[in-house]
Every structure is written in C-alpha cells, then in structure tokens.
Amino acid sequence: xxxxxxxxxxxxxxxxxxxxxxxxxxxxxxxxxxxxxxxxxxxxxxxxxxxxxxxxxxxxxxxxxxxxxxxxxxxxxxxxxxxxxxxxxxxxxxxxxxxxxxxxxxxxxxxxxxxxxxxxxxxxxxxxxxxxxxxxxxxxxxxxxxxxxxxxxxxxxxxxxxxxxxxxxxxxxxxxxxxxxxxxxxxxxxxxxxxxxxxxxxxxxxxxxxxxxxxxxxxxxxxxxxxxxxxxxxxxxxxxxxxxxxxxxxxxxxxxxxxxxxxxxxxxxxxxxxxxxxxxxxxxxxxxxxxxxxxxxxxxxxxxxxxxxxxxxxxxxxxxxxxxxxxxxxxxxxxxxxxxxxxxxxxxx
Amino acid sequence: xxxxxxxxxxxxxxxxxxxxxxxxxxxxxxxxxxxxxxxxxxxxxxxxxxxxxxxxxxxxxxxxxxxxxxxxxxxxxxxxxxxxxxxxxxxxxxxxxxxxxxxxxxxxxxxxxxxxxxxxxxxxxxxxxxxxxxxxxxxxxxxxxxxxxxxxxxxxxxxxxxxxxxxxxxxxxxxxxxxxxxxxxxxxxxxxxxxxxxxxxxxxxxxxxxxxxxxxxxxxxxxxxxxxxxxxxxxxxxxxxxxxxxxxxxxxxxxxxxxxxxxxxxxxxxxxxxxxxxxxxxxxxxxxxxxxxxxxxx
Amino acid sequence: xxxxxxxxxxxxxxxxxxxxxxxxxxxxxxxxxxxxxxxxxxxxxxxxxxxxxxxxxxxxxxxxxxxxxxxxxxxxxxxxxxxxxxxxxxxxxxxxxxxxxxxxxxxxxxxxxxxxxxxxxxxxxxxxxxxxxxxxxxxxxxxxxxxxxxxxxxxxxxxxxxxxxxxxxxxxxxxxxxxxxxxxxxxxxxxxxxxxxxxxxxxxxxxxxxxxxxxxxxxxxxxxxxxxxxxxxxxxxxxxxxxxxxxxxxxxxxxxxxxxxxxxxxxxxxxxxxxxxxxxxxxxxxxxxxxxxxxxxxxxxxxxxxxxxxxxxxxxxxxxxxxxxxxxxxxxxxxxxxxxxxxxxx
Numbered sequence: 003x004x005x006x007x008x009x010x011x012x013x014x015x016x017x018x019x020x021x022x023x024x025x026x027x028x029x030x031x032x033x034x035x036x037x038x039x040x041x042x043x044x045x046x047x048x049x050x051x052x053x054x055x056x057x058x059x060x061x062x063x064x065x066x067x068x069x070x071x072x073x074x075x076x077x078x079x080x081x082x083x084x085x086x087x088x089x090x091x092x093x094x095x096x097x098x099x100x101x102x103x104x105x106x107x108x109x110x111x112x113x114x115x116x117x118x119x120x121x122x123x124x125x126x127x128x129x130x131x132x133x134x135x136x137x138x139x140x141x142x143x144x145x146x147x148x149x150x151x152x153x154x155x156x157x158x159x160x161x162x163x164x165x166x167x168x169x170x171x172x173x174x175x176x177x178x179x180x181x182x183x184x185x186x187x188x189x190x191x192x193x194x195x196x197x198x199x200x201x202x203x204x205x206x207x208x209x210x211x212x213x214x215x216x217x218x219x220x221x222x223x224x225x226x227x228x229x230x231x232x233x234x235x236x237x238x239x240x241x242x243x244x245x246x247x248x249x250x251x252x253x254x255x256x257x258x259x260x261x262x263x264x265x266x267x268x269x270x271x272x273x274x275x276x277x278x279x280x281x282x283x284x285x286x287x288x289x290x291x292x293x294x295x296x297x298x299x300x301x302x303x304x305x306x307x308x309x310x311x312x313x314x315x316x317x318x319x320x321x322x323x324x325x326x327x328x329x330x331x332x333x334x335x336x337x338x339x340x341x342x343x344x345x346x347x348x349x350x351x
Numbered sequence: 352x353x354x355x356x357x358x359x360x361x362x363x364x365x366x367x368x369x370x371x372x373x374x375x376x377x378x379x380x381x382x383x384x385x386x387x388x389x390x391x392x393x394x395x396x397x398x399x400x401x402x403x404x405x406x407x408x409x410x411x412x413x414x415x416x417x418x419x420x421x422x423x424x425x426x427x428x429x430x431x432x433x434x435x436x437x438x439x440x441x442x443x444x445x446x447x448x449x450x451x452x453x454x455x456x457x458x459x460x461x462x463x464x465x466x467x468x469x470x471x472x473x474x475x476x477x478x479x480x481x482x483x484x485x486x487x488x489x490x491x492x493x494x495x496x497x498x499x500x501x502x503x504x505x506x507x508x509x510x511x512x513x514x515x516x517x518x519x520x521x522x523x524x525x526x527x528x529x530x531x532x533x534x535x536x537x538x539x540x541x542x543x544x545x546x547x548x549x550x551x552x553x554x555x556x557x558x559x560x561x562x563x564x565x566x567x568x569x570x571x572x573x574x575x576x577x578x579x580x581x582x583x584x585x586x587x588x589x590x591x592x593x594x595x596x597x598x599x600x601x602x603x604x605x606x607x608x609x610x611x612x613x614x615x616x617x618x619x620x621x622x623x624x625x626x627x628x629x630x631x632x633x634x635x636x637x638x639x640x641x642x643x644x645x646x647x648x649x
Numbered sequence: 650x651x652x653x654x655x656x657x658x659x660x661x662x663x664x665x666x667x668x669x670x671x672x673x674x675x676x677x678x679x680x681x682x683x684x685x686x687x688x689x690x691x692x693x694x695x696x697x698x699x700x701x702x703x704x705x706x707x708x709x710x711x712x713x714x715x716x717x718x719x720x721x722x723x724x725x726x727x728x729x730x731x732x733x734x735x736x737x738x739x740x741x742x743x744x745x746x747x748x749x750x751x752x753x754x755x756x757x758x759x760x761x762x763x764x765x766x767x768x769x770x771x772x773x774x775x776x777x778x779x780x781x782x783x784x785x786x787x788x789x790x791x792x793x794x795x796x797x798x799x800x801x802x803x804x805x806x807x808x809x810x811x812x813x814x815x816x817x818x819x820x821x822x823x824x825x826x827x828x829x830x831x832x833x834x835x836x837x838x839x840x841x842x843x844x845x846x847x848x849x850x851x852x853x854x855x856x857x858x859x860x861x862x863x864x865x866x867x868x869x870x871x872x873x874x875x876x877x878x879x880x881x882x883x884x885x886x887x888x889x890x891x892x893x894x895x896x897x898x899x900x901x902x903x904x905x906x907x908x909x910x911x912x913x914x915x916x917x918x919x920x921x922x923x924x925x926x927x928x929x930x931x932x933x934x935x936x937x938x939x940x941x942x943x944x945x946x947x948x949x950x951x952x953x954x955x956x957x958x959x960x961x962x963x964x965x966x967x968x969x970x971x972x973x974x975x976x977x978x979x980x981x982x983x984x985x986x987x988x989x990x991x992x993x994x995x
Contacts, residue, residue: 009416011407011455014468015446045827049820071473074508074889081891085785088777089794092865095858096801099812106815158698166695170703176984177702183912183980184973185919186806187947188709191969196712199962216705223702249691277805280921283951308807312814312926320815327808334803342796447885452788479887489878493900506888506896551882558887 028066032058056087100331107328110321119302121291126316134326136292140207140303143296144282145272147211148218153268155215156222160267163223164230165238165252175227182220189216190281198285205287207296210303213281222271229263230256262344269341276337277330279305304330377644378633380604385629398423399444399481399562399592400461405619406439409453413439415619417458419611421562426584426593428607428628430600432643435613436620437596441564444594445481446474462562479507482560486567488547490539490554497535499550503558517557525553526583545576552583563587565595569602581606600644604632612640709973717967720751720960728967730754734932734953751964753946753971758934759849760945760975763924764917766853766938771860771917772910778861779868779906784890784898795869802862810926813855818927821851825939840940847929849943855927856920860913867909867987871902908987915979919972921947946972 017025036054040046045054060083068076110129118133125132159178163171193213197203233256241251257264282288287300288310304326311323399421406414414436421427429437442448444460446467459466467477490499500518504511511517518535522528527549531542542550548568555563565584569577584593584606597603603610610632611625624631624640635641714721721728731752782791782798825845832838875898883893925948935943944952950965950972957965 009403009405009457011405011457013449013455014470015449015474018470020470047820047823049824070471071476074475074892075473078889078891081780081894082785084777085781088774088779089781089786091774092778092798092801092861093794095812095861096797098816099804099808102812102816103808155698155701158695159702162695162699166692166699168692168696168699170700174699174702176981177706179984180977180981181702181706183915183919183976183983184709185921185947185976187919187921187950188713188969188973188976191950191966192709192712195716195966195969196708199716199966216709219702219705247685247691248688250687252691273803277807279805279807280947280951284954305805305807308811309922312807312811323811327805327811330805331808334805335800338800338803445885447881450881450884475887475889477887478885483885485878485881485885487878489882491879491882491897502883502896503886503888506883506886506892508892554882554886 024066025063028062029059032062056083059083060087103324103328103331106321106324107331108325110318110325111328115325119290119292120307120310125311125314125319125322127318129318129321132322134304134307134329136289136302137304137307137326138329139292139294140286140289140301140306141276143207143301144211144214144286144303145276147208147296148214148275149268149272151211151215152218152222152271156219156267156271157226157264159219159223160226160230161252163227165248165256178220178223181216182224184216185280186213186217186278187280187284189213190284192216193281194284205285205300206298207286207293207301207303210282210286210301211296213285214275214278217278217281218271218275221274222267225267225270226260226264229260229267232263233259266341266344269337269344273334273337273341276333277305279309282306283309377600377604378629380601381629381632384605385608385627398463399594401440401444402459402461404440404443404458404460405456406436406443406448407453407455408451412619414443414613414615415621417613417620417622419622419625421592421594422609423592424588424590425608426588426595426606427609427611428603429594429596429611429613430598430603430643431613431615431620431623433598434620435615437613438566440613440620441483441566441594441596444562445478445483445564447478447483475507479503479509479558480560481562481564482555482558483564483566484548484551484555484568487571488544488551490542490547490550492538492540494539495536496531496539496542496550499539500553500557502554507558509558521553521556522550524556524583524587525549526579526586527553543576545572545579548572548576548580549583552580552587556587560591562592562594565593567596567598570598577602600632604628612637612643614639614643710970713966713970713973717963717965717970720964720967721970724751727752729757729971732934734949734964749960749964751961751967753949753968755932755934756944756946756949756968757971758936759943759949760918760947762936762938762943763849763852763856763928763945764914766850767856767860767917768910768914769857770854771857771913772864774857775861775864775909775913776868776906778865779872780894780898782865782869783872784894798862798865798869802866804859806859806920806923807926809855809859810923813851813923813927817854818846818851821854822846825850829939837936837938840937842940844941845939846941847927848939848941849928849935850938852924852928852943852945853938855923856917859920859923860916863916864906864909864913867912868902868906871905871909871987872898875901904986904989908983908985908989911979911983911986915976915983918945918979919947919976920945921951924948925951946975 032055035058036051039054040051060080063083064076064079067079112130114131115133116138117135118131119136120132121136123132159174162168163175190213193209193216197209197212198205203209237255237259238251241255242248246254282303282305286303286306288306289300289302290310291302293299293301308323308326308330311319311326401417401419404414404417405412417440419427429441431437439448443456448454448456456468460468462477462480466472467474491502494502497518498505500521501514503509504514504517519528519532522531527546530546531550539547539550552568569580572580581602584595587593588608595603595607607628609625610628612623612631612635613620614623615621624635624637626636631640632644635644724731728751731750732754733750733752734755735750782794786794822845825848828838829840829843829845879897879901880893883897888896924945928943928945928948929941930944930948930952931942932944932949933942946968950968953961953965
C-alpha cells in the first residue's frame with residue numbers, strides 16, 4: 003500500500019466558527035432588544051425579559067436561515083428553537099428547586115438538630131431548639147417495615163411474570179402498571195378505612211408502612227421484572243439441564259444473575275416512598291415526640307415534620323420545613339447515586 | 352479509452368500484475384451487456400467526482416484516499432468483499448455518513464465542480480440531487496402507495512405542477528405502474544419485497560435526482576424481483592448517473608458500465624482498480640482483482 | 650417406520666405408488682411431567698405473591714366503597730354532580746343547622762381544571778424537551794440530562810408544594826396579573842376581585858412542573874424508538890430535521906406521547922399535598938383560574954379529614970373511592986395506549 007500522507011479527519015457539517023459568531027451575535031442582540039422593550043413598556047421583571055429574548059432570538063435565527071436557505075430552513079430553525087426552549091423550560095424549575103433547597107435548607111440546622119425532637123418546642127420557636135430526631139427514627143422505621151413487606155411481594159410478582167408465566171400474567175402485569183398510578187392519598191385512605199376507622203386501633207408507624215407498601219410494591223415489581231427479563235434464558239435452561247428443580251434454578255441461578263438489578267429495583271422503590279406525605283397523614287398521626295415502637299402510638303416522620311412546619315406558617319417553621327426537605331433530598335440523591343452506581347458496575351462487569 | 356489515465360489514477364502504484372488469464376463467464380456477461388446497452392464509448396464529462404475521500408468512525412479509519420470520477424449517464428458498480436468500505440464510501444457521496452455519531456471525513460466530493468462538503472452548503476438540496484435506495488426496502492408504512500411516491504415532494508415542500516402525472520411517471524420508470532395503478536390508496540407496506548423496493552426507487556425519482564446511489568438494492572429480494580430491478584436500472588441510466596454497491600458479481604457484470612474494486616487489507620478500504628466492467632472481468636490489471644472476480648476469496 | 654425391522658421380501662420392489670401413498674402421521678406422545686413437591690410449593694408461593702396486586706387493588710376498591718356506601722346510597726348520583734358539601738354535625742359534635750349534603754361536583758371540576766392547566770403547560774414543554782433529547786442533544790449532554798429528568802421524577806411532592814408556595818407564587822401571580830390585564834376578555838382570565846394569591850392557575854403551574862418528568866421520559870423513549878430506516882429514508886430524500894420530525898417521528902410516536910400525557914394527567918388528578926399547599930381551598934367550582942379559590946378532590950379530602958365527624962368520614966371515603974376510580978381509569982387507558990405503540994411498531 004502506498005503510504006498515505008497523514009490526513010486529518012474533519013467534520014465539515016459542523017457549524018463553522020463564523021456560524022457560531024453570528025449566532026452569538028444574534029443572541030446578544032436579542033437580549034439587548036428585549037431589554038429595550040422592557041425599559042420602554044409596562045412590562046417589568048425577569049420573566050418578560052426571558053420571554054422577549056426567546057421570541058426575538060428564535061425569530062431572528064429563523065429569518066437568517068430563511069434568507070440563506072429558504073422557507074424549509076426557516077421552519078427547521080424554529081423547530082430547533084422550540085426544542086431548545088423546551089429543554090430550557092424543563093431545566094429552569096429543576097435548577098430553581100435545587101438552588102432553593104440548598105440555600106434555604108441549612109438555615110435551621112444547628113448542632114442539636116439531629117438529636118432533639120419537637121416535643122418540647124412548637125414549630126414557630128427559634129431555630130436553636132427542636133430537631134428531627136423523632137422524624138428520622140420514624141422514617142427509618144417506615145422504610146424498614148415497608149421494605150420487609152414490599153420487597154418479597156414485589157419480587158414474587160416479578161418472578162410470577164417472568165419465571166412461571168402462569169395464567170393471568172397479562173392481567174397481573176396490567177394491574178401492576180395501573181397500581182403504580184394510584185394516588186398516594188388513596189393508599190392512605192384505604193389503610194385508614196380498612197384498619198383504623200371503626201376498629202379502635204389508633205395511628206401507628208406500622209399503618210403508615212402498610213400504606214407505603216401499596217405504593218412501593220408496583221415500583222419494585224416493574225423494575226424487578228425488567229431486570230429478570232434480561233437474564234438470558236440459556237442460564238435457566240442450563241440450570242434445569244443440570245437436573246435442578248425450578249425453584250433451585252431460580253434461587254441459585256436466576257436471582258444471583260439479576261442481583262444488582264434487583265437491588266436497584268429496591269433502591270428505586272425506597273426513593274419512591276421516602277418523601278411521600280399524603281398516606282402518612284391518614285395513618286401515622288405525626289407525633290412530635292420520639293416513639294421507638296412502630297406498632298403502637300403516633301409516629302413522626304420527615305415528611306410529616308415538613309407538613310407540620312408548613313401548616314404552622316411562621317418564618318421559623320418555614321426554615322424548618324426547608325431543612326426537612328433538604329435532608330430528604332440528600333437521602334433521595336444518595337439513593338439515586340447508589341442505584342446508578344450499581345447499574346453501571348453491572349455493565350462494566 | 353481516453354479517460355483511462357484519470358480513471359486509473361486511483362490505483363495503487365504497487366499494483367500486482369496479473370498472470371494474464373482471462374476470466375470467462377463473467378467477462379462474457381459483461382461484454383454481452385455492454386453490447387446490448389450500446390452506450391457511447393466516451394461518456395460526457397462527469398457530474399459527480401470523489402477526490403481523496405477518507406472516512407472515519409471515531410478513531411477507526413474506514414476508507415482511505417478514494418478518488419473516482421463517475422461519468423454521466425453510466426452505471427458504476429462498486430464491488431469488493433464484506434467490510435471493505437463500499438457502503439461507507441457510498442454514503443459519503445450524499446452526506447449520509449455524517450449521521451453516525453463520531454463520523455468524520457476528509458477530501459472532496461464534487462457535484463458539477465462544487466464540493467458538496469463546502470461550508471454553507473445546503474445539505475438538503477444536495478440530497479435532492481443525489482438520491483439513495485437502501486438495502487432493505489423502507490417505504491413509509493403510514494402513507495399510501497401514492498403518498499409514498501410523492502413523499503420526497505412533501506418532505507422538501509417542492510412545488511409540483513401536476514402531482515398525479517409525476518406519480519405515474521415515477522412509477523412507470525420504476526416498472527411498478529401496472530402493478531399498483533389500481534391500488535394507489537393502499538398502505539405502502541402492503542406490497543411484496545420486490546415491489547416495495549421499486550416503490551422506493553419511484554420515491555427517489557420523484558425529486559428528480561441527477562445521481563442515484565443504490566446500496567445493495569437487490570440483496571434482500573428474490574431473483575425475479577432482482578431481474579426486474581436490473582431492467583429498471585438500465586432504463587434509468589439513460590437519464591442519470593447510477594452508482595450501485597453490490598455483492599453479486601453477476602449483477603455487476605450485467606448491469607454496470609464501469610466497475611470499481613474495493614479492498615481493505617486489514618486497514619482502511621481503498622480502491623484497487625477502476626475500469627470498464629468488461630475489462631475488470633476479462634482482463635483485470637491487478638492480481639487482487641483477478642483473485643476476487645475469479646472467486647478465490649471474498 | 651422407525652424401529653421396524655427390515656425383512657427381506659421377495660420380488661416386490663418399491664413403486665412410486667408406495668412412496669406417494671399418504672402415510673399415517675404418527676400420533677404425538679403426550680409428555681407429562683409432574684412438578685416435584687418443592688416446585689409445587691415454590692409455584693404456589695410465587696403465584697400468591699404475584700396475585701397480591703390483584704388482591705390489594707380489589708381490597709382498596711372494596712373497602713373504600715364499603716365504608717362510603719351509606720353516603721353513596723343516600724346521595725345517589727348527586728354525590729358526583731352535587732355542588733354542596735355540608736355536614737350536619739359540626740366539628741365539635743353538636744347538631745348543625747343544615748341537613749348533610751355531600752356532593753363532590755365542585756371538587757371534581759377543580760380536579761379537572763387544575764389538571765387541564767397542568768397538561769396545557771406541561772405537555773408541550775415535555776414534548777419539545779423530549780425532541781431535544783432525542784434529536785438535538787449531543788451524546789454526553791443527553792446522558793446527563795436523562796439522569797436529571799429521572800431525578801426530577803423522584804422529587805417528593807411536598808417539595809413542589811414548598812417551592813410552589815415560597816418561590817413560584819410571586820412570579821406566578823405576576824403572570825396572572827398580566828394575563829388578567831391583557832386577556833380579560835377571555836372568560837377564564839377574568840376575576841371578580843383582584844385576588845391572585847393561591848389560585849388554580851398557580852396550582853396548575855406547579856402540577857405542570859410535576860408531570861413534566863413523566864411525560865418527557867415516556868415521550869423520549871417513544872421518539873427514540875422511531876425506526877431508523879424510516880428516518881434515513883426521509884433524510885435521503887432531502888428532508889430537513891423539521892420535516893423528518895413532522896412526517897416520520899411524530900406520526901410514529903403520536904399515540905405513545907398521548908399515552909404519556911395521560912400518565913401525567915393521572916398524576917395531576919391525584920396530587921394532594923402540592924395542591925393543598927399552593928391553592929386556597931374553598932368549596933366552589935371555580936373556572937376563573939386566576940382567582941385565588943378552588944381545590945381538587947384530593948386536597949379537599951385532606952382538608953376535611955382532620956375535623957370530620959364519623960358521618961363525614963364516610964363521605965370522605967366515598968370521595969376517595971371516586972378519586973380511585975377516576976385515576977385508575979385514566980391510568981389504565983394510558984397504559985393501553987403506551988403499550989400499543991411499543992408493540993405495534995407502526
């Protein structure tokens with residue numbers, strides 16, 4: 003082969019430097035135009051600024067494309083503008099929420115925040131007293147009990163759908179999907195109507211955990227089903243060909259193969275219920291004092307703590323609410339990161 | 352042939368001389384087909400020319416330094432073993448290569464002397480002039496047969512005086528009109544494989560391309576449909592330039608005026624030899640070409 | 650004839666007739682295998698677990714209906730259509746002035762109004778965001794953004810309530826005033842009094858933000874499934890990206906996107922805490938969305954629960970039953986639509 007003089011790959015379809023400069027110019031110009039409009043008309047504030055900027059920018063880019071390459075190109079530019087606007091409109095609230103939580107969430111956290119509960123002080127008291135000890139313990143109890151109930155039921159449901167594929171599988175799959183759309187208030191109302199109202203039993207952590215399980219089972223079941231479906235059928239056949247019974251094959255071959263995926267399913271289930279408030283309002287009673295017994299007596303929880311702070315309405319209570327949400331968000335983010343890490347680790351393996 | 356130097360300019364300087372044996376049946380087919388087509392021995396200056404074209408997928412150098420001049424009104428076949436870069440090269444000719452993430456290229460592709468990769472070129476207009484038919488027929492299932500033919504018009508919002516006339520003309524040229532004229536309202540997916548492919552050909556014709564690229568158009572079809580499409584190709588070549596990638600050497604011999612043999616020796620694909628089809632199959636100049644066309648490998 | 654012994658026969662050769670004579674097809678053997686006891690137990694347990702969702706759903710429907718039955722019976726259809734919610738027993742247990750009337754009509758309207766606002770604002774944003782993610786985003790950014798969207802779906806609803814109340818309220822009210830000022834001639838934008846605080850509009854905004862991650866995620870998955878050969882065919886014909894999206898991606902994905910929007914609708918209809926926080930819950934059917942009054946069924950239940958008499962609790966159970974049926978219907982329909990798109994692969 004003739005030695006070819008080194009040729010460098012290029013991407014001539016990418017926008018050139020000149021294109022970028024022109025686009026930046028248009029964006030800057032639109033910004034100024036928008037600013038001028040705001041100054042000289044009755045509109046005020048950041049929102050109109052952004053809206054006018056968007057309108058000017060997309061219109062000018064569309065006109066520019068249209069002049070160079072015709073009507074179709076102009077429509078193309080408008081579509082691209084709409085897509086960029088869409089993703090921006092999605093990211094803006096997310097950024098705002100994350101920013102608000104981090105900036106307001108730490109105000110109420112002081113040294114004793116995690117070691118005191120709210121039994122001594124009302125939510126409107128100054129921020130150097132009171133804390134979420136009771137809420138932390140409550141949420142942990144709720145999650146633990148919900149896990150014990152939901153994980154077996156969820157995974158069994160998934161196993162029924164993937165391993166046994168018995169009659170009614172289509173119905174079950176459909177119902178699980180439908181169940182994941184149940185409003186959380188309905189779950190709480192159900193437990194209340196079935197187990198609390200008219201029975202003389204009172205609120206308790208266990209009741210709350212039951213309500214949460216109703217919400218958690220479908221999440222675990224659906225994710226677990228997807229994960230189990232990914233286990234190649236050859237693995238199962240190998241197990242059966244070795245003479246193992248079906249349950250041994252499932253227990254010793256299929257489930258270990260899907261292990262990290264199943265853990266991910268569980269983690270996602272926990273993330274789903276960790277922040278649920280409405281079901282707890284009907285089932286746990288929301289105590290302010292620390293209750294270590296989940297089966298007897300009102301139980302606090304982080305969402306209920308936030309709820310109570312919200313209802314109180316005073317500025318100190320508001321700070322407490324943000325602090326509670328801050329802790330909750332840290333937990334959800336941690337769970338998410340863990341789930342991602344696990345699924346990526348599986349792929350790398 | 353007066354164009355020999357230019358066409359062979361892509362050959363490697365270390366071409367291995369052949370032993371001089373004549374390859375028989377393919378050569379006969381090629382000779383017979385050329386006689387049947389009776390095209391002018393010296394075609395007019397080309398509309399489409401590739402100069403020093405390279406293509407990468409990320410870091411992988413797929414094709415290297417490919418230069419070809421496609422004479423107007425001819426059919427050029429690109430042959431070679433699997434993976435030698437035929438389809439990749441084809442896709443650089445109508446700028447479909449760039450859709451693959453990580454794609455990069457080098458070199459020029461000239462249409463009427465203007466590089467289609469020049470900055471500021473409207474790529475959608477290029478693709479109207481250089482059309483493509485794919486290996487697996489892909490009519491739009493949500494459109495009727497009639498709508499499929501006119502799909503290119505609708506997508507590019509072209510103005511057409513009489514849509515029905517255009518539809519009939521394209522289906523006629525694709526050899527499909529008689530079979531579908533009574534059922535233009537049926538969905539595009541309701542045809543057989545061969546018919547679907549001819550529908551796709553009709554669809555490409557509607558936007559009046561000057562060049563038609565065909566990427567193994569018959570490899571998914573039965574011999575009957577294949578023959579019909581080859582007839583269509585011969586007809587179409589009277590008014591446009593056709594470049595066809597094919598695995599099937601008989602097809603190349605039947606259908607093309609010129610053939611380019613591509614090879615990738617573990618490295619990026621390159622053009623080994625380019626000559627009139629008759630010569631590639633009867634008197635190939637390069638040993639590797641001879642090995643390939645006599646079936647010793649590939 | 651497997652296994653038949655070959656016997657040497659005299660003077661009879663096989664004729665064509667022999668070969669052509671129809672042979673009786675062998676009857677298939679019936680294969681039986683009894684599952685071992687351990688497997689029987691295994692299958693039993695799994696089946697029980699598998700049917701748990703059926704059981705739970707049945708129980709939920711059953712109990713809510715059962716508890717609320719007496720109220721449903723006495724009110725009849727006017728439970729759904731009636732616009733009054735009056736409890737004859739005051740919260741302190743004393744006899745109140747009026748007879749009890751329970752009708753959730755006003756709150757059903759409220760549910761639909763707030764959910765509709767959420768859809769009108771949330772679905773276009775989601776669809777365009779999904780288009781961006783599928784057809785415009787560079788690979789690395791896309792991965793990050795998809796994670797962000799998934800994360801957003803995991804935000805607790807009380808967070809949206811807090812954020813809606815403390816952060817969104819002001820700009821929301823500002824927009825409401827603008828809408829009122831310039832578009833007052835449209836009936837829904839008129840207000841009898843200029844009270845813009847905690848209106849259904851703001852609640853709808855918050856709900857929109859809540860449903861965006863769901864609708865975006867579903868839409869994105871559907872868009873990504875658009876068959877590549879059709880996309881390539883469109884581009885090869887000289888289509889611009891816009892033309893491809895309009896003529897190939899949208900027709901293919903349309904029903905899936907609708908299904909995703911319905912999932913969002915289900916979520917918006919059942920949302921409790923966020924609405925309760927952000928909306929001024931008053932028992933009236935309010936179509937003037939910029940005015941600070943209204944409610945939805947879920948938030949109404951929460952509001953009344955704290956101090957409800959026993960009779961009123963029954964009415965709340967009945968209301969919960971209605972809510973359950975509504976959201977179940979919407980969700981089931983949504984899933985049917987979404988599943989149909991994936992499988993049919995138009």
